[in-house]
Amino acid sequence: MKQEIFLGNGAIALGLMEAGCQVMTSYPGTPSSEILPEVIRLVESENLNTYVEWSTNEKVALDNAFAAAISGKRAACCMKQVGLNVAADSLMSAVYMGTVGGLVIISCDDPGPHSSQTEQDTRFMARLAKIPVLDPATPEEARKMAGLAMELSEEFRIPFIIRPAIRVCHARQDLAWDKLMNNPKKASFEKDPGRWAATPRFRFILHGELNKKLEAIGERFSDLSDINYHNLEEGKRYPLGIIAGGVPFAAIQDILADEKRDHIPLLKLGAPYPLPKRLTDEFMEACDKVLVLEETDTLIEYLLGDNQKIFGRISGHVPSEGELLPQVIFDCLNKILVELKLEPFTGKGNTGVTELVQDLGLPIRKPTLCPGCPHRASFYTIRKARPKAIFTSDIGCYTLGLNLGAVDTVLDMGAAITMASGFYHAYKQDGVDQPVVATIGDSTFYHSGTAGLLNAVYNDARFILVILDNLITAMTGMQPTPGIGIRADGSKGKAIPLERVIKGCGIDFIKEVDPYDTKAMGALMKEATQHVASPDGGIAVIIARHPCAIAYRGEAVPERIPVEITDDCTECNLCLDRFECPALYHDETLGRTSVDQALCAQCGVCLQICPEGAIVRSAEA
Amino acid sequence: MENVSMIFCGLGGQGILFMTKIFARAALDKGLPTLGAETHGMAQRGGSVVSHLKLGPAASSLVREQTANFLLALEENEAYRNLPFLAPGATLYVNAETDVFPRKEVSPYMEKQGITYHAFPAQKTAMALKNPMSTNLALMGFFAAYENEPFTHDELRETIISVSPERFRENNLKVFDAGFEFQQ
Ligand code: SF4
Ligand code: SF4
Numbered sequence: 001m002k003q004e005i006f007l008g009n010g011a012i013a014l015g016l017m018e019a020g021c022q023v024m025t026s027y028p029g030t031p032s033s034e035i036l037p038e039v040i041r042l043v044e045s046e047n048l049n050t051y052v053e054w055s056t057n058e059k060v061a062l063d064n065a066f067a068a069a070i071s072g073k074r075a076a077c078c079m080k081q082v083g084l085n086v087a088a089d090s091l092m093s094a095v096y097m098g099t100v101g102g103l104v105i106i107s108c109d110d111p112g113p114h115s116s117q118t119e120q121d122t123r124f125m126a127r128l129a130k131i132p133v134l135d136p137a138t139p140e141e142a143r144k145m146a147g148l149a150m151e152l153s154e155e156f157r158i159p160f161i162i163r164p165a166i167r168v169c170h171a172r173q174d175l176a177w178d179k180l181m182n183n184p185k186k187a188s189f190e191k192d193p194g195r196w197a198a199t200p201r202f203r204f205i206l207h208g209e210l211n212k213k214l215e216a217i218g219e220r221f222s223d224l225s226d227i228n229y230h231n232l233e234e235g236k237r238y239p240l241g242i243i244a245g246g247v248p249f250a251a252i253q254d255i256l257a258d259e260k261r262d263h264i265p266l267l268k269l270g271a272p273y274p275l276p277k278r279l280t281d282e283f284m285e286a287c288d289k290v291l292v293l294e295e296t297d298t299l300i301e302y303l304l305g306d307n308q309k310i311f312g313r314i315s316g317h318v319p320s321e322g323e324l325l326p327q328v329i330f331d332c333l334n335k336i337l338v339e340l341k342l343e344p345f346t347g348k349g350n351t352g353v354t355e356l357v358q359d360l361g362l363p364i365r366k367p368t369l370c371p372g373c374p375h376r377a378s379f380y381t382i383r384k385a386r387p388k389a390i391f392t393s394d395i396g397c398y399t400l401g402l403n404l405g406a407v408d409t410v411l412d413m414g415a416a417i418t419m420a421s422g423f424y425h426a427y428k429q430d431g432v433d434q435p436v437v438a439t440i441g442d443s444t445f446y447h448s449g450t451a452g453l454l455n456a457v458y459n460d461a462r463f464i465l466v467i468l469d470n471l472i473t474a475m476t477g478m479q480p481t482p483g484i485g486i487r488a489d490g491s492k493g494k495a496i497p498l499e500r501v502i503k504g505c506g507i508d509f510i511k512e513v514d515p516y517d518t519k520a521m522g523a524l525m526k527e528a529t530q531h532v533a534s535p536d537g538g539i540a541v542i543i544a545r546h547p548c549a550i551a552y553r554g555e556a557v558p559e560r561i562p563v564e565i566t567d568d569c570t571e572c573n574l575c576l577d578r579f580e581c582p583a584l585y586h587d588e589t590l591g592r593t594s595v596d597q598a599l600c601a602q603c604g605v606c607l608q609i610c611p612e613g614a615i616v617r618s619a620e621a
Numbered sequence: 622m623e624n625v626s627m628i629f630c631g632l633g634g635q636g637i638l639f640m641t642k643i644f645a646r647a648a649l650d651k652g653l654p655t656l657g658a659e660t661h662g663m664a665q666r667g668g669s670v671v672s673h674l675k676l677g678p679a680a681s682s683l684v685r686e687q688t689a690n691f692l693l694a695l696e697e698n699e700a701y702r703n704l705p706f707l708a709p710g711a712t713l714y715v716n717a718e719t720d721v722f723p724r725k726e727v728s729p730y731m732e733k734q735g736i737t738y739h740a741f742p743a744q745k746t747a748m749a750l751k752n753p754m755s756t757n758l759a760l761m762g763f764f765a766a767y768e769n770e771p772f773t774h775d776e777l778r779e780t781i782i783s784v785s786p787e788r789f790r791e792n793n794l795k796v797f798d799a800g801f802e803f804q805q
Contacts, residue, residue: 005645005655030661114660138656138680171682172641172657172674174649250681257680258688326685351687353705356730362698365632367668400666477661582667598744598753 006038006175008168011139012078012106013038014175015146017048019102020183021076023068024052025061027447028476029080030115031169032108036078037477040489046180054479054488057413057447058083062090062105069103069159070196071189074150078106081122081163086413086448091129094159096206097195098213101185102150103159105131110166111247111296111323117395117412119321121297122163126273130210132217133161133273134227135246135294139173141270145227152220156213165295167247167323218274227270228279232286238265240340241287242333243280243300245269248293251326255333259345269294275303284309291317291336295324311336369400371583372557372601374546375468378515379406380579380609382437382466385525389435389464392419396441397475397548398468403580407439414448416440421452421461433533436463442498443473443481450505456539457506464528465541467498468515470548478551502541509540516546518608549601561604561617562597568614569593579609624677625771626684628706631695631716633665636757640693641672643761647772647780648676658682669699676771693764695743695756697722710735714764716743716756739767746799755796762800774801 006014012035016024026036036052043050051068055061058079065077079087084107091105107125110116126133134149136142142164149160194202221228232238242264244252249268256262267283269276272294284290284306292312294300301312311317318324318332330345337344369376379401382391393399393407394416401407409419420438427434440449445467453465473479480486485495502510509531513521521544528540549556569592575584576593584606587594593614606615627644629637638659648655657674673684686705690712694700697717704727707713713736715722722740723731731738743759752758758781765774772780778797785793 003649005642005649007659033661138682167658167682170659170661172645172655172659173682174645174655247681251683251685253680255685258685326681326683330685351730351734353687353730356727357701357704360701360724360726362702365667365669365699367633367666370634370666397666598748 001176001178003174003176005172006139007034008139008142008164008171008173009034010038011143011173011175012146012162012164013042014177015143016076016104016150017042017046017050017180019147019150020074020181021150022050022073022183022185023065023075024050025055025064026078027055027058027061027083028473028479029083030476031110031166032078032080032106033476033479035106036488042180048180049182052488056482058087059090062087062094065103066090066094068187069099069101070097071187072101073185073187074102074154074183076104076106078108080116081107081109081120082116082118082412083107084122084125088125091125091131095129095131096203096210097198098157099153099159100157102153104146104149104153105159105161106164107161108164108166108169109296112166114166117410119296121295121299122161123273123299124297126161126163127299130214131159131161132214132271133163134271136162136164136168136270137246137250139168139171140175141227142168143175145270152217156217158210158213165247214274218277221271221274221276222278224271228268228276230265230267230279230283232265232283236286238287239342240289240291240336241265241267241283242291242293243267243269243283244293245272245300246295248295248324248329251324251329252293255326255330269300272300273303280304289340291333293318293324293329366403367400368403368580368582369397370549370601371581371599372549372603373397374470374515374544374549374556375401376404376579376581377518377605378439378466378468378521378544379404381515381518381521381525382406382439383578385522386435386437386464386529389437390423392416392423392436392438394440394444396444398439398441401439404578413444414452417449417452417456417465420463420465421456421459424461424463438463438465439468440465442467442469442471442483445498446482450501453502453505453507461539462532462537463539464525464532465539467541467543469498469543469545472548472551474548474551498543507539507541509538510543512543512545514546515544516603516605518605549603557601557603560602561607562602563595563600563604563606563615564618565593565595566614566616567592568612570612572611575606575610575615579606581606624675624679625691626689627674627691627693628684628689628703629672629674629693630699630703631670632699633667633670635695636754637670637672637695640757640761641674643777643780643784644674646784647776650780651776653771654678656682669702671703693760695760701727707734707736712736713738714760715740716760718742739763741800741803743800746803747796750796750799752792752796755793758793758796759800762797763803766801766803
């Protein structure tokens with residue numbers, strides 16, 4: 001037995017490997033990104049033969065895992081909650097067909113949101129698709145649920161979803177674990193076109209089958225005493241009870257313990273759908289009022305459906321957006337205790353500290369591109385070259401081009417391109433040639449850029465597309481891309497250069513530039529503008545290629561250029577507002593801009609931008 | 622030992638995750654149950670970053686307001702921002718010049734709550750040793766100079782030795798020791 005501290009995502013990986021998961025696919029996205037690397041770590045340290053891949057997107061990942069599962073193997077697929085939207089098409093269909101080996105889909109939610117475009121609740125996606133869903137409260141429980149989901153999936157021949165929220169994914173907990181074994185199961189796909197290629201007539205039958213499975217699973221969920229349970233005393237009535245699942249369950253447990261109020265009964269729903277009706281009926285029956293604590297939406301409230309009895313989001317007692325932090329839960333419950341004339345909490349009165357901190361006027365810390373980030377140089381040049389353009393952008397570090405005024409829209413993966421063509425046609429219809437510049441990262445382009453680009457070319461849209469190729473998936477923690485041809489486990493795959501893909505999409509203008517050279521990139525922007533405007537031109541694609549300053553520290557800055565600022569600085573603040581390098585700051589005492597040498601990456605790009613020539617190369621190395 | 626709750630805060634890129642990891646590992650080595658929460662993703666690019674750590678039995682990885690025993694802040698403003706986490710009688714360690722911390726608006730509150738604070742120019746100390754990225758280690762050393770609970774100086778130092786990658790080990794210890802020896 002080893003004792004080790006695992007990240008929640010590591011605990012999930014451990015649970016999957018303990019369950020003999022043989023195939024694991026994923027596309028990275030916060031907060032799910034560490035699950036697959038943790039699987040690889042275990043595969044290597046324990047000498048397992050699990051097949052692991054970074055797939056090009058979430059739908060691709062799910063389809064790959066599904067095929068393995070219906071050939072009898074145990075498979076898993078993980079992604080962030082909005083990634084499940086991309087995989088929704090497969091999801092809806094896969095659950096009708098069912099599975100043979102276990103298939104576990106892990107979709108990580110982001111209440112807050114901390115690092116996502118929505119706070120959507122994966123449990124609702126599960127309900128929509130009619131897939132059973134488990135909602136862990138802690139890393140330890142997530143690990144346990146991974147094994148349970150795999151077993152139940154195989155038993156009932158239906159995919160399972162586990163929905164860990166960010167506070168499970170990025171929690172750390174000490175876990176005891178033992179040697180891991182390979183699963184000897186061999187692939188053997190049994191042809192059955194009525195199921196695996198079902199036409200609508202058969203789909204109707206499959207739907208009936210699915211509904212029967214769900215009924216049986218709901219029954220079983222009432223018996224899963226580890227994850228669905230309550231602490232009611234036989235025959236007793238309660239003025240108030242609490243139903244909670246996932247992360248809020250852990251918070252309410254601590255609060256009730258801290259406040260010594262464990263006589264308030266608690267129903268834990270670690271498996272909320274299909275609803276374990278026997279359990280919830282018992283609980284609702286015994287309590288006059290029930291507070292429902294769940295993230296992020298109202299699944300349990302909807303499934304219970306008793307609006308008279310329930311305190312929750314629908315009644316306005318629980319906030320409808322944002323995380324249910326322990327303090328938020330504490331305040332909600334305390335208010336309800338007062339409302340019901342029950343004894344309120346003893347812990348802390350209002351000390352006024354929140355207001356005190358608010359009044360300090362603390363600086364809001366916007367995330368920014370790193371010092372030396374090649375995207376900063378790209379955005380600076382793009383904006384300078386086409387100041388009047390609409391700037392469509394995409395999901396990744398480069399979303400932060402917002403700060404440089406070079407990002408106007410961020411919708412979803414791949415929308416830089418689809419929205420660029422949309423804007424072009426909307427203006428074109430009025431006879432206006434609105435310049436549009438789209439920016440998208442290399443990994444995002446591989447994920448969902450091509451369909452949009454094919455469409456734009458086919459329908460003769462005109463815009464400049466700048467692919468910000470930093471040779472990595474940076475935002476989510478430095479995963480390799482198909483462009484560099486390194487696979488998830490570090491082995492060599494076939495590299496598929498961007499140029500080849502873009503050419504295949506029908507683009508004639510494809511040019512590469514190093515964005516650190518702002519002059520060269522500026523010149524290329526001019527050339528691209530001409531191509532876009534010319535009658536026999538088209539979409540112009542610029543590949544701004546330079547390695548990420550964090551992933552490729554040494555290579556990213558091949559020549560270290562120490563910089564300093566002279567008294568020629570007129571405080572025009574161009575470098576602070578339009579370039580926004582975190583290493584440049586306004587120095588009160590000097591009355592001018594200055595360089596924070598601790599942060600400076602010595603990329604030397606700022607030398608090219610100061611209109612007064614006040615940023616200079618300094619002598620000291 | 623009673624349960625101990627800690628908050629680590631600062632700006633993305635300052636090494637908050639590493640600091641949390643050291644404390645969590647030290648707890649593991651002592652056989653204490655550990656549960657913590659971290660910030661990953663977008664905020665790591667220079668935004669406000671907070672880590673929570675609970676030592677001893679707990680269900681939730683998040684520390685509730687006014688229940689933390691320690692706050693270690695790698696940046697002054699982030700220390701203020703996270704003040705609501707501190708329990709009455711808690712202790713705060715901050716990377717800041719001694720003569721500027723705390724701002725006069727917050728002193729009465731800290732006094733009333735019995736919050737002790739220790740300010741120390743951790744970044745300067747790390748810079749002087751040509752390790753600008755090791756502000757976190759300087760602050761940990763400084764912490765170790767005052768506290769024997771939940772970890773002694775030796776326990777923390779041992780953990781840094783075992784957790785640091787070989788090529789950083791010597792430098793990490795140098796900065797940790799400088800923090801420990803500061804003004805002693
Ligand atoms: S991680 Fe890389 S791509 Fe992302 S902001 Fe930093 S340097 Fe730029
Ligand atoms: S050289 Fe200039 S642009 Fe590059 S990191 Fe340093 S201050 Fe920023």
